[in-house]
Amino acid sequence: MQISRHWVVCAVAIAFLIGPRAPALAADAVSVSKPWVRATVAGQSVAGAYMDITAKANAALVGVASPVAAKAELHTMTMDGGVMKMRPLAKLDLPAGKTVNLKPGGFHVMLIDIRRELKAGERVPLTLTVQDSHGVRSTLKVDAEVRAAAGGGQMH
Numbered sequence: 473m474q475i476s477r478h479w480v481v482c483a484v485a486i487a488f489l490i491g492p493r494a495p496a497l498a499a500d501a502v503s504v505s506k507p508w509v510r511a512t513v514a515g516q517s518v519a520g521a522y523m524d525i526t527a528k529a530n531a532a533l534v535g536v537a538s539p540v541a542a543k544a545e546l547h548t549m550t551m552d553g554g555v556m557k558m559r560p561l562a563k564l565d566l567p568a569g570k571t572v573n574l575k576p577g578g579f580h581v582m583l584i585d586i587r588r589e590l591k592a593g594e595r596v597p598l599t600l601t602v603q604d605s606h607g608v609r610s611t612l613k614v615d616a617e618v619r620a621a622a623g624g625g626q627m628h
């Protein structure tokens with residue numbers, strides 16, 4: 473009797489050790505490189521934020537927040553009658569294994585109602601909300617470097 477009970481305990485322990493792990497949160501499977509935010513001048517209320525994002529499994533970027541801005545939106549740039557226009561995106565798909573580049577003239581994060589001037593060289597925290605293919609959301613924090621705009625243009 474003692475022995476069989478011992479084996480039951482062991483079997484449970486082994487099942488626990490080798491059993492399926494809780495699925496990894498999407499944020500653990502997403503890596504962000506080279507995050508940066510365009511420096512602003514006094515009075516400027518919006519700035520673009522850019523980065524390269526790679527997901528190990530299909531996921532989507534569904535939101536961004538930063539303490540330096542009242543809100544942040546995902547934007548895409550499209551050609552409309554020969555004019556580049558920004559359009560908000562509800563989400564940005566992150567296909568497995570493919571690096572998605574957020575860059576000037578393309579997908580970007582728009583920081584809106586910036587609370588203060590963003591000076592080149594400082595770092596701005598960004599919180600990215602990522603959703604996995606099952607709809608589970610998780611967040612990922614990155615520190616973006618503020619950089620002066622190349623050529624001083626206002627394009628984002």
Ligand SMILES: [Cu+2]
Pocket residue numbers: 520547558580581582628
């Ligand atoms: Cu924009």
